[in-house]
Amino acid sequence: MAETAELLESRPSAGVLVLTLNRPEKRNALATPLLGAIAAAVSAGAADSTIGCIVLTGGPEIFAAGADINELAVRTPVSNETEARAQHWASVRACPKPMIAAVEGFCLGGGLELALCADIIVAGESARFGTPEINLGIFPGSGGTQWLPRIVGKALAMKMVLSGKPITAQEALASGLVAELAPSGQALPAALSLAEAIAAKSPLALRLAKETVLRAYTMGLTDGLAFERRAFAVTLASEDKAEGMAAFLEKRKPSFKGR
Numbered sequence: 001m002a003e004t005a006e007l008l009e010s011r012p013s014a015g016v017l018v019l020t021l022n023r024p025e026k027r028n029a030l031a032t033p034l035l036g037a038i039a040a041a042v043s044a045g046a047a048d049s050t051i052g053c054i055v056l057t058g059g060p061e062i063f064a065a066g067a068d069i070n071e072l073a074v075r076t077p078v079s080n081e082t083e084a085r086a087q088h089w090a091s092v093r094a095c096p097k098p099m100i101a102a103v104e105g106f107c108l109g110g111g112l113e114l115a116l117c118a119d120i121i122v123a124g125e126s127a128r129f130g131t132p133e134i135n136l137g138i139f140p141g142s143g144g145t146q147w148l149p150r151i152v153g154k155a156l157a158m159k160m161v162l163s164g165k166p167i168t169a170q171e172a173l174a175s176g177l178v179a180e181l182a183p184s185g186q187a188l189p190a191a192l193s194l195a196e197a198i199a200a201k202s203p204l205a206l207r208l209a210k211e212t213v214l215r216a217y218t219m220g221l222t223d224g225l226a227f228e229r230r231a232f233a234v235t236l237a238s239e240d241k242a243e244g245m246a247a248f249l250e251k252r253k254p255s256f257k258g259r
Contacts, residue, residue, distance in 0.1 A: 015199030052199030064111025130166030
């Protein structure tokens with residue numbers, strides 16, 4: 001995986017890939033080249049057997065303040081349908097491995113939609129989450145109107161989308177948008193600690209568990225339970241299940257292989 005000037009990659013510990021947005025002069029605005037780099041890096045991480053968890057971050061001061069306004073100003077209905085952005089978003093959302101967003105400062109518009117692509121959001125106490133697109137005469141168009149109400153409920157999603165007013169990290173935690181709060185400036189260390197714990201688990205069980213939870217958003221309860229049973233049966237036949245059970249009984253750490 002080759003990093004770019006606008007997206008930095010690091011592997012701070014075994015099994016953990018960190019992708020850091022690096023457009024501080026543009027408040028990490030998600031211009032198409034940056035979004036493409038994120039999509040490519042996430043796809044490469046998904047294909048890398050040594051990676052167990054991916055962490056997205058914007059650095060210590062801001063996650064991302066939204067889309068690139070210069071691009072947005074000249075976008076047309078035709079370019080909106082033909083440009084690569086939709087494919088980039090789809091690639092990020094399709095990642096089968098666990099993803100964590102470590103959020104400090106503003107997480108707005110496209111930045112929030114990127115954080116919503118993650119499975120878990122860890123936020124600093126001073127973080128702010130919002131969808132200010134309505135102030136520009138538009139509304140969230142990269143997944144925000146669909147994922148936000150599924151996570152925080154209709155009432156809060158409507159308030160955020162229609163007013164454009166951000167919510168605090170504490171409100172985001174209470175609504176279920178954020179999974180964990182950390183002291184300001186400590187979101188990334190907290191996310192890394194969680195990522196290390198996740199990356200140590202069975203790669204097969206992680207992939208199936210993530211897929212099964214996500215099916216709860218797209219399936220009815222009966223179909224979801226049936227899918228869960230089938231996915232669970234796969235883990236029962238795996239080498240990782242045998243290793244996990246043996247390690248528990250032998251009081252040692254398991255060594256999972258993803259088989």
